[in-house]
Amino acid sequence: MAKRQIPVIVLAGFLGSGKTTLLNHLLGRSGGSRIGVVVNDFGSIEIDAMSVAGQVDSMVSLGNGCLCCAVDTSELDGFLDRLARPAARIDVIVIEASGLAEPQELIRMILASDNTSIVYGGLVEVVDAAEFARTRARHPEIDRHLALADLVVLNKADRVPEDARTALREELGRIGRPGTPVVEASYGRVDPELLFDRKPREEDTEAIRQLSFEDLVRDEREREDAREHGHGDGCSGDGCAEGHCHGGHLHTAYDSVSFTADEPMDPRRLMDFLDNRPDGLYRIKGYVRFGAAGHRRKRYEVHAVGDFLRFYVTPAARGEEEPTQLVLIGTGIDPDALRAGLEACRHLAAEDAEEHTMWGVLRYAQA
């Protein structure tokens, strides 16, 4: 009997379109299928990897940089090899491309792989229904990505009225290859069967779970320890605007700023910073720690996409105070000024740490 190859699906879409949300949905609805995940973050803090990490123990992260810029493919090949090991019993591999990656580069790399256990499984292009017109005006190359897609997910359907969604679906249908399905979704809730054959859930998932993921993770850590941090030939997140990238890539014009702080952030100053963010600052993601009474052990996950701003509030993992980690991505932005703006939000005055200082944040918060 011919060996069954593991499909490798590329999940692409512009910054903030909802790729991580969709991926988490798939992981939660995978039935008995085992999904191996590769996350390709943009920016030196692996926010996407962290947002998926709680859901999956088979994840490997490409870390700091843009996969599409990697000069050789060995890094991706290495990750795919590990996930495709028979002992891992992975049924499908999903690569979440950074929001600025060129899907055709990723597809080319998968097709060029000499690993016979894997097969290219298609491109899923996630589109933000509320931002599509603006994104396309600024990035006409989105058309090229849509033309490569095997499935287009018109995400954030909840943010757009029905007639506008119908018009968008028609437009996407015209841009894509004839016959490419366009499905609407809110919060990435698509039927996983659209992407892969879902196995029924096995009775004893625990036994399977223990089989090899630990090995994979350990394997990964050992390799991490063994090699220098960073990407070598690829570009680093913060460095993408420094000219390492090939011409014509979506992200050549983009800067990213990474910011970390151990002390809590001042909620009012941070809201002031966010309310006055420059136009070109298209995407902010990460986690914020506040020091106000009653909020210290909460995790504020922040997302800004265009004009949209939201904090998702959950108890901090392990109930501990966690550092603030933010990645800001934009075009025509002044990274130094943004960094200075965030630096000024570090909370130094203890008397400010009263509950009411959080009101501005809570206007955008969702539990």
Ligand SMILES: Nc1nc2c(ncn2[C@@H]2O[C@H](COP(=O)(O)OP(=O)(O)OP(=O)(O)O)[C@@H](O)[C@H]2O)c(=O)[nH]1
């Ligand atoms: N209203 C609404 N918000 C959504 C939907 N899907 C995702 N979001 C929100 O949009 C923001 C970005 O979602 P992500 O899943 O992080 O997007 P992404 O494509 O992974 O982002 P990048 O990693 O920056 O490219 C988050 O605040 C999500 O909660 C949706 O269908 N409707």
